[in-house]
Amino acid sequence: MAPTSTSKISLPCGSRRRRLVLKPTQQGALHALFQQNPYPGIATRERLARELDIPESRIQVWFQNQRTRQLRQSRLGSAKSQGQGPTHGQEQPPSWTQEHFTKDGRRKRTSISPSQTSILLQAFEKNRFPSIATREHLASLTGLPESRIQVWFQNRRARHPGQSRSGPMKDMEANPKPSPYVRVPVEPGLLARVPVSSPQLALSNTLGSMQGFPAGTTPVPCMGFAPPVFCGGPGSQALGAMMVPPTQGGQGGDNFPAAKGLRSCYLTGPTLVGSLFIRHALLCPPSQGEHQQQHECTGMTPLPFQDYPQPLADNPCQGLKEAGHAGRNSTTQCSGEGSQLVIGTGQAQDGAFLQPAHAEMPGWQQQSLPTAWLSATLNPEHQTSAEASSFLEELFTATEMEEDTHPILSGCLPQEDPLGPLETPLSEEEFHTLLAMLHDSTWPQA
DNA sequence: ACACTAACCTATTCACGAT
DNA sequence: ATCGTGAATAGGTTAGTGT
Numbered sequence: 455m456a457p458t459s460t461s462k463i464s465l466p467c468g469s470r471r472r473r474l475v476l477k478p479t480q481q482g483a484l485h486a487l488f489q490q491n492p493y494p495g496i497a498t499r500e501r502l503a504r505e506l507d508i509p510e511s512r513i514q515v516w517f518q519n520q521r522t523r524q525l526r527q528s529r530l531g532s533a534k535s536q537g538q539g540p541t542h543g544q545e546q547p548p549s550w551t552q553e554h555f556t557k558d559g560r561r562k563r564t565s566i567s568p569s570q571t572s573i574l575l576q577a578f579e580k581n582r583f584p585s586i587a588t589r590e591h592l593a594s595l596t597g598l599p600e601s602r603i604q605v606w607f608q609n610r611r612a613r614h615p616g617q618s619r620s621g622p623m624k625d626m627e628a629n630p631k632p633s634p635y636v637r638v639p640v641e642p643g644l645l646a647r648v649p650v651s652s653p654q655l656a657l658s659n660t661l662g663s664m665q666g667f668p669a670g671t672t673p674v675p676c677m678g679f680a681p682p683v684f685c686g687g688p689g690s691q692a693l694g695a696m697m698v699p700p701t702q703g704g705q706g707g708d709n710f711p712a713a714k715g716l717r718s719c720y721l722t723g724p725t726l727v728g729s730l731f732i733r734h735a736l737l738c739p740p741s742q743g744e745h746q747q748q749h750e751c752t753g754m755t756p757l758p759f760q761d762y763p764q765p766l767a768d769n770p771c772q773g774l775k776e777a778g779h780a781g782r783n784s785t786t787q788c789s790g791e792g793s794q795l796v797i798g799t800g801q802a803q804d805g806a807f808l809q810p811a812h813a814e815m816p817g818w819q820q821q822s823l824p825t826a827w828l829s830a831t832l833n834p835e836h837q838t839s840a841e842a843s844s845f846l847e848e849l850f851t852a853t854e855m856e857e858d859t860h861p862i863l864s865g866c867l868p869q870e871d872p873l874g875p876l877e878t879p880l881s882e883e884e885f886h887t888l889l890a891m892l893h894d895s896t897w898p899q900a
Numbered sequence: 901a902c903a904c905t906a907a908c909c910t911a912t913t914c915a916c917g918a919t
Numbered sequence: 920a921t922c923g924t925g926a927a928t929a930g931g932t933t934a935g936t937g938t
Contacts, residue, residue: 470933470934470935472935473934473935473936475935475936475937493927493928496926514927518927518928518929518930521928521929522929522930522931525929525930526930560925560926560927561925561926561927562926563924563925563926564925564926565925566924566925602925602926605925605926605927606924606925609924609925609926610924613923613924
């Protein structure tokens with residue numbers, strides 16, 4: 455996908471996280487520590503994460519890659535020199551192995567609750583290779599760090615080999631795009647069947663591309679950034695969220711500055727199992743502290759459909775922009791054309807939502823004193839929330855979202871709702887079918 | 901175009917917590 | 920002790936970045 459004219463930041467091509475470009479100071483610090491210990495434990499990695507302002511998972515990956523590079527080079531060197539000792543210029547002798555270094559401990563085993571497992575399992579059933587956006591969203595849903603989500607999927611794939619073991623692309627082929635129509639179970643008396651093309655209900659069958667609209671028109675923007683609903687069986691909590699970027703400029707991300715400061719959050723209000731609330735925007739201001747707690751976004755009670763405010767004539771998303779500058783305890787609703795959408799039901803599960811979605815992000819405010827050798831090399835300025843703030847920005851511009859929505863927004867939309875008028879709530883089976891479709895609709899396509 | 905490397909993957913093993 | 924599963928490893932591949 456083409457980057458927006460205002461964006462200088464390359465975007466992940468759908469499934470991968472944005473590539474981290476390490477600063478020279480960060481590189482130097484990592485290499486320095488690698489010389490001391492190529493197998494840092496969790497304590498060291500977390501300290502590095504704080505002091506270098508790099509997520510711990512990225513520290514871990516860097517050491518993995520660095521060990522591979524070193525071993526490869528050392529083997530190459532030894533092959534060339536025919537065993538004349540260590541290759542010069544290497545940070546470690548070619549013979550270093552893990553047992554030569556004292557491990558300062560593994561990460562404490564993460565306890566994944568049944569409700570969290572349920573969410574992950576349902577996601578796994580739909581897509582064994584979730585994209586970074588999906589993993590981030592799952593992290594938000596479960597309260598687990600994204601890196602733990604990733605490891606969980608790795609372990610799950612290894613232990614439950616499915617029909618496609620050839621990798622992500624094959625797996626995606628096994629998940630064909632569902633119909634653009636979804637059947638939405640709602641509370642009795644509310645809209646039941648909803649075509650995603652409905653201007654009233656831009657239900658995110660994903661959605662999102664702003665392509666294909668003639669100038670001057672205001673398409674119904676619709677971008678789901680993750681499976682909108684994960685729902686277990688009867689009695690379980692249905693949780694989900696979607697956001698719909700505004701149309702301005704045709705792209706959500708950079709034409710929508712407030713998005714940088716927004717996060718999705720999840721309802722902890724009345725549990726409405728089996729129901730979806732639509733045209734409901736819930737936006738959280740950017741985190742201003744170390745951790746934005748989920749309860750800051752609570753207390754919202756879904757409104758009856760007709761109670762939602764009408765679109766603002768001039769700028770339907772003014773509220774969103776305001777939300778980006780609002781205090782940390784504020785929430786904003788914005789609906790109508792170009793509005794954001796959150797669908798959510800359910801309640802906090804096992805307190806998981808009290809954990810920040812980006813728990814891995816290091817926080818300088820609470821860091822221990824950096825070691826001298828590190829402090830000397832580090833840039834004093836840190837933007838702790840930079841990555842977290844770009845959360846929605848990435849989602850808004852993710853390729854997978856655009857590609858998913860293209861068929862919907864480029865002419866295959868019916869003029870009328872073929873499903874007819876409102877009807878009674880769906881059966882449980884239908885409901886789960888819907889969930890599967892909604893879920894499917896956001897997975898990247900090959 | 902190419903080298904480098906972050907991100908991601910599989911396969912395998914270790915290790916923790918529940919039973 | 921056994922089992923299930925989270926964490927970590929080696930090593931390979933993919934794809935973004937810089938030259």
